[in-house]
Amino acid sequence: MEPAARRARPDDLDAAARTLAAAFAEYPWTRFVIPETDYAARLLELQSLYLGYAHQHGVVGVTPDRAGVIALVPPAAPDPDARTVERIVALHGERISRIEAPEPTGRAWRLETLGVAPELQGRGLASALLRFALDAVGDLGGAEIELTTSDPRNVRLYERHGFTVEAHVERPERPPIWSMRAALHG
Structure with missing residues (x-):
């Protein structure tokens, strides 16, 4: 049976944040932008903040067991409130300067995160979540989705779902x- 995904409810968000924290525990970019001190707690709180924002302004999808999570925000989403921004800056600490926000195109939805519990990776959950997201954004009138990733395995996954690489940046530090993008066909 093919895994399914559905729109997240508010009571899904805590478990979804835990799934994302586990999925990103060793992710190269996460390790780069979050200090080692209290790393796991910082990562969990950041995932919770980001999911709450995406749930309020965009689309969050989960697998029924919440072992897989995807979050997207529309191009017209407002900036997070000052208190949330202040907390995000504090959690990143001295590494906040390492974050380079991509330039929004003004028309593309942004796939902010996609994660699957490590013990369940490779079972089709990420693909199910991507299909859910592509359909959800299309149903909401979105024409394209953009994202960034730091893992070449993710590039192959996204390419299988219609994303193309628009830029690839390598720096030794x-x-x-x-940077990838997919046009939605309705």
Whole structure:
């Protein structure tokens, strides 16, 4: 049976944040932008903040067991409130300067995160979440989705779902970044 995904409810968000924290515990970019001191707690709180924002302004999808999570925000989403921004800056600490926000195109939805519990990776959950997201954004009138990733395995996953690489940046002092985009066909 093919895994399914659905729109997250508010009571899904805590478990979803835990899933994302586990999925990103060793992710190169996460390790680069979050200090080692209290790393796990910082990562969990950041995931919770980001999910809450995406749930309020965009689309969050989960697998039924919440072992997989995806979050997207529309191009017109407002900036997070000052208190949230202040907390995000504090959690990143001295590494906040390492974050380079991509330039929004003004028309593309942004896939902010996609994660699957490590013990369940490779079972089709990420693909199910991507199909859910592509359909959800299309249903909401979105024409394209953009994202960045620091893992070449993710590039292959996204390419299988219609994303193309628009830029690839390698610098010795940080993890690589692939910028990708998919046009939605309604």
